[in-house]
Amino acid sequence: MKKSTLIVLKSLTWIACLWPFAVLAWGAVNNTLGADPTAHIELTTGYTTLMLLTITLAITPVRRLLPSLSWLIKFRRLLGLFAFFYATVHMLAYVGLYAGFSVQAMLDDIAKRRFITMGVTAYLLLVPLALTSTNWAIRKLGGKNWNRLHKLAYVATVCGIIHYWWQVKTGVLLPLPFTVAVTVLLLARPVLNWRQRRKARPVTV
Amino acid sequence: DTKLQTVKSPLSTTGEQLTSLEDITHYNNYYEFGVEKDMPAKNAGVLPTRPWTVSVDGLVKKPKTYDIDALLKFRPLEDRVYRHRCVEAWSMVIPWVGYSLSEFIKDCEPLSTAKYVQFLTFYDKKIDKWGTSETSIFWPYSEGLRMDEAMNPLTLLTFGLYGDVLPNQNGAPVRIVVPWKYGFKSAKSIVKVRFVDKQPETTWQQQNAHEYGFYSNVNPSVDHPRWSQKTERRIGLPFYAQRRTTLMFNGYGEQVASMYNGMDLRRYY
Numbered sequence: 001m002k003k004s005t006l007i008v009l010k011s012l013t014w015i016a017c018l019w020p021f022a023v024l025a026w027g028a029v030n031n032t033l034g035a036d037p038t039a040h041i042e043l044t045t046g047y048t049t050l051m052l053l054t055i056t057l058a059i060t061p062v063r064r065l066l067p068s069l070s071w072l073i074k075f076r077r078l079l080g081l082f083a084f085f086y087a088t089v090h091m092l093a094y095v096g097l098y099a100g101f102s103v104q105a106m107l108d109d110i111a112k113r114r115f116i117t118m119g120v121t122a123y124l125l126l127v128p129l130a131l132t133s134t135n136w137a138i139r140k141l142g143g144k145n146w147n148r149l150h151k152l153a154y155v156a157t158v159c160g161i162i163h164y165w166w167q168v169k170t171g172v173l174l175p176l177p178f179t180v181a182v183t184v185l186l187l188a189r190p191v192l193n194w195r196q197r198r199k200a201r202p203v204t205v
Numbered sequence: 206d207t208k209l210q211t212v213k214s215p216l217s218t219t220g221e222q223l224t225s226l227e228d229i230t231h232y233n234n235y236y237e238f239g240v241e242k243d244m245p246a247k248n249a250g251v252l253p254t255r256p257w258t259v260s261v262d263g264l265v266k267k268p269k270t271y272d273i274d275a276l277l278k279f280r281p282l283e284d285r286v287y288r289h290r291c292v293e294a295w296s297m298v299i300p301w302v303g304y305s306l307s308e309f310i311k312d313c314e315p316l317s318t319a320k321y322v323q324f325l326t327f328y329d330k331k332i333d334k335w336g337t338s339e340t341s342i343f344w345p346y347s348e349g350l351r352m353d354e355a356m357n358p359l360t361l362l363t364f365g366l367y368g369d370v371l372p373n374q375n376g377a378p379v380r381i382v383v384p385w386k387y388g389f390k391s392a393k394s395i396v397k398v399r400f401v402d403k404q405p406e407t408t409w410q411q412q413n414a415h416e417y418g419f420y421s422n423v424n425p426s427v428d429h430p431r432w433s434q435k436t437e438r439r440i441g442l443p444f445y446a447q448r449r450t451t452l453m454f455n456g457y458g459e460q461v462a463s464m465y466n467g468m469d470l471r472r473y474y
Contacts, residue, residue, distance in 0.1 A: 035231065036232060041444060097444060113432065171340045174339075
């Protein structure tokens, strides 16, 4: 890919990733976030986090199926860091708008409410990934260790989806599309490995 | 003309700023018409509100069927402002129009063996199709009250809001409003009222009895398993001004607390 094309695509990715936040910030300033702005902020940031995590998980299987798209890897770090950014805003909105900055309220929630425990777990799993996203960290850890560590993205995404299921009322199926997408993306990995092994096997007559 | 002729009511709540008509009619839980808050406003137009009858059966002198237009004229319609507290921890202040359910119940002539009253919501899977595509809930929606709760003058048989007939998404053409209980107790678009001797099975109890009890009185000291009920978010205010303290019985304790004397409200949540 030409350097100029890459710059254009990266700029577009930045704009797309910042868009939900810009819309929220604009709405918050002008009080146009709808009837329940607190819930709107929390839902939008949570949804965007899951959306970005799902996209990052799609990059590897897509590259393996379509080698011509292998340049997509250049976008994964950016998307992953934006997922962390939205998760952080989601967390801060909880701390300020739901728990009212009360440490006691937060400890109560974490101890008593499994959907919050699961949400906090998902967030804490993303922290080491964000911290080791620099080239320096990759060099320091070595590619193999870095890859192993970043498998935590799978666990964090699954935790995020469980958090979503536990948050909605029993009988409400809103988290279903994410659940299906992530299940497919996670199963795609062993399936693609198996296909590759079969191809690599020498043909015996 | 959709305007209703109304009279003032001494049971109306004072000193609260009303939630806007726009928010009351575009932020709804009415899962038969979609699970997201803005969907009932978009989808509930297909609900056929005329002709409409409410049938009464169970433990009554004799079963009856009431036509909606007769019900509208049965007693003077009162303007009643009530706080409305959803179990999801948001709240509104709504100027409803209706008369006390007790007036209607007296006309139903329930037998002395009737201990509870059950309300069933209109359901037709071709019309309320979002109820089956977006949830795994068993329809029709069922709710119920103990007889003394149903007879409490605050319990409102409701036909309108803001002086106008109810928009479909708010439970047209007739619904119940029980202001000291979480919103889901206030069944919408009622087609059947049944008097029974045992506590009726309700939709949300059937879905998750651990989270939604039969009584579901607004109570800041009994948490929902998934969130605290100590505070609530008032709809329509900016995000930094929404949070407020939740009042016991939603602020209607003076009129209703005595009905629960001696009851452990932690157990009967």
